[in-house]
Amino acid sequence: MILPSWREGRARLAVIEFLERTRDLEVEKRVAVFDNDGTLWCEKPNYIQLDFFVDELRRRTHERPDLADRPEYGAVLRGDVGAMAQLGMERIALALVDLFNGQTPAQFEERAREFITNAIHPDHGVPYARMVYQPMLELLDLLRDRGFSTFIVSGGGAEFLRAVSRSLYGVDPDGVVGSLVAYEFTREKGGPVLHRTSRLYGEVNEGAAKVSNIQAFLGRRPIFAAGNSAGDTEMLEYAAATDGNGLALLVAHDDPEREYSYASEAGTFAEREPILDTAKRLGWTVASMREDWSGVFAGESPRTRP
Amino acid sequence: MILPSWREGRARLAVIEFLERTRDLEVEKRVAVFDNDGTLWCEKPNYIQLDFFVDELRRRTHERPDLADRPEYGAVLRGDVGAMAQLGMERIALALVDLFNGQTPAQFEERAREFITNAIHPDHGVPYARMVYQPMLELLDLLRDRGFSTFIVSGGGAEFLRAVSRSLYGVDPDGVVGSLVAYEFTREKGGPVLHRTSRLYGEVNEGAAKVSNIQAFLGRRPIFAAGNSAGDTEMLEYAAATDGNGLALLVAHDDPEREYSYASEAGTFAEREPILDTAKRLGWTVASMREDWSGVFAGESPRTRP
Numbered sequence: 001m002i003l004p005s006w007r008e009g010r011a012r013l014a015v016i017e018f019l020e021r022t023r024d025l026e027v028e029k030r031v032a033v034f035d036n037d038g039t040l041w042c043e044k045p046n047y048i049q050l051d052f053f054v055d056e057l058r059r060r061t062h063e064r065p066d067l068a069d070r071p072e073y074g075a076v077l078r079g080d081v082g083a084m085a086q087l088g089m090e091r092i093a094l095a096l097v098d099l100f101n102g103q104t105p106a107q108f109e110e111r112a113r114e115f116i117t118n119a120i121h122p123d124h125g126v127p128y129a130r131m132v133y134q135p136m137l138e139l140l141d142l143l144r145d146r147g148f149s150t151f152i153v154s155g156g157g158a159e160f161l162r163a164v165s166r167s168l169y170g171v172d173p174d175g176v177v178g179s180l181v182a183y184e185f186t187r188e189k190g191g192p193v194l195h196r197t198s199r200l201y202g203e204v205n206e207g208a209a210k211v212s213n214i215q216a217f218l219g220r221r222p223i224f225a226a227g228n229s230a231g232d233t234e235m236l237e238y239a240a241a242t243d244g245n246g247l248a249l250l251v252a253h254d255d256p257e258r259e260y261s262y263a264s265e266a267g268t269f270a271e272r273e274p275i276l277d278t279a280k281r282l283g284w285t286v287a288s289m290r291e292d293w294s295g296v297f298a299g300e301s302p303r304t305r306p
Numbered sequence: 307m308i309l310p311s312w313r314e315g316r317a318r319l320a321v322i323e324f325l326e327r328t329r330d331l332e333v334e335k336r337v338a339v340f341d342n343d344g345t346l347w348c349e350k351p352n353y354i355q356l357d358f359f360v361d362e363l364r365r366r367t368h369e370r371p372d373l374a375d376r377p378e379y380g381a382v383l384r385g386d387v388g389a390m391a392q393l394g395m396e397r398i399a400l401a402l403v404d405l406f407n408g409q410t411p412a413q414f415e416e417r418a419r420e421f422i423t424n425a426i427h428p429d430h431g432v433p434y435a436r437m438v439y440q441p442m443l444e445l446l447d448l449l450r451d452r453g454f455s456t457f458i459v460s461g462g463g464a465e466f467l468r469a470v471s472r473s474l475y476g477v478d479p480d481g482v483v484g485s486l487v488a489y490e491f492t493r494e495k496g497g498p499v500l501h502r503t504s505r506l507y508g509e510v511n512e513g514a515a516k517v518s519n520i521q522a523f524l525g526r527r528p529i530f531a532a533g534n535s536a537g538d539t540e541m542l543e544y545a546a547a548t549d550g551n552g553l554a555l556l557v558a559h560d561d562p563e564r565e566y567s568y569a570s571e572a573g574t575f576a577e578r579e580p581i582l583d584t585a586k587r588l589g590w591t592v593a594s595m596r597e598d599w600s601g602v603f604a605g606e607s608p609r610t611r612p
Contacts, residue, residue: 028472105521105525105527149478149480151480158522158525159525162525166334172455172526173524173525173526174481174523174525174526175480183517183518183521184518187543191543191544191546192540192547194517194518201508201522202508211489211500212488212489212490212491212500212507215411215500216489217523218479218480219411219464219468219479219482220479221412237493237497237498238497238498241496241497
């Protein structure tokens, strides 16, 4: 059976109908894009990448306690929400990116892979790598099985995700579009080397930037998009508007028992309305975790949770 | 027989030895990058993209003769090399990019594909699409056959090349890294649309930028690179420096009878030395068109030119 972790219902049916109506489409046009945080893996209580950055900060602080003197680091280490809000998330994020300044892509990738594979999720008590959604893995596989190229288009760091994109999702690193740091090219003894900087390369990959970056990095227009938050709005609209064939799928976090219950409220990047209202207004398909998924996380048996 | 258009010799042998020593390498590490202009297709007497831009300019001038009043366009239309030098190639290139301002990716792609497929090369009298090098097509196929992912990393416009990358080279649009224009996202009646602007997105993809962009766009380090000019130097060095396994292949344009005879002189982007000296100094493999290739262009029979 296809999509074993998807219960009978509107979401599953919409996916199957989408595959029916695109079965004769040229293979070049079979392009599917997925947001990552909250769409392919869990983003609560924190973005996994934020946990990774904070973990790195704590490690570094053991050797260099003076790091806590930097206001951004101090606020994060103390968990001082007020100070963090005052500094602003962008400044804090850039300070955390700065921890990896000078690393080669391979060094960063190794460290990211090690964290995602081994570090333990604070609420669920399993490695972060197990916090991926089984129904979405099945959907990725099914789309590829039907000749689709599958890409990940994330607001998070491209390199963080690339470290595990193949093993977790079957997507090659070149199929990952995300926020990027700029690199510096230098010639060293063994040959040329790239080093990470603390500067961003291009915009943060959210909102309309996701659509521009799909064109810049992939050069193809998606006819399928999956997302879960305001920052995915434009990408979902873009896929849905394709010749009447497109499908926009919104993952709704409405399952406090098995995952979390929260809804994006169209922050910086889209109209100020609850994302489920946006979905209704624009005719997106909503996948309710509670209703539509018989299992949530990979590695669990979907059969045991009917 | 593999590589039928490659004559016995050092270049062919170096490729075969490279395949031998990488045959047990993890498939993830089998990454090959190719420059395009002068490496996969002919770049003389002009870059094909420049001919495309000038063709577009002439068409537009029929309807709007006043376009010739813009200094950059006037110089190009008159073929006034002095005026062009005085204005600078960058200013001229951006003016030509401006011709396509406002187009959607699909419109630009359609026009580029039409030109490359139908317009006739001024010296060779065949469509530009036939100006691709048969030996390099065989090399692309062979590498893919051995599990390599093949990418194109061009100084030219990514979108221009993406229009034909699949049909000419078997490389999907998302496998093409090139210079990019920025897009503008707007919501129109039928849904969201991207429009080209006249601004560049990121740097021109030459020299060290090729290496940074390989990381940014592909997230993988190549162990094979092919190029032909100074702007490929860093990329060739980068691939050659991989664990002793890498291969850097330089296409030498030394065949005035069948193609052209010229050599890049390390312009803006590398040491000021003839590229063949660079190749010698750094131990790159040189493919001489005259010596190593029994046929040059696709669609010719290599057998007829022993």
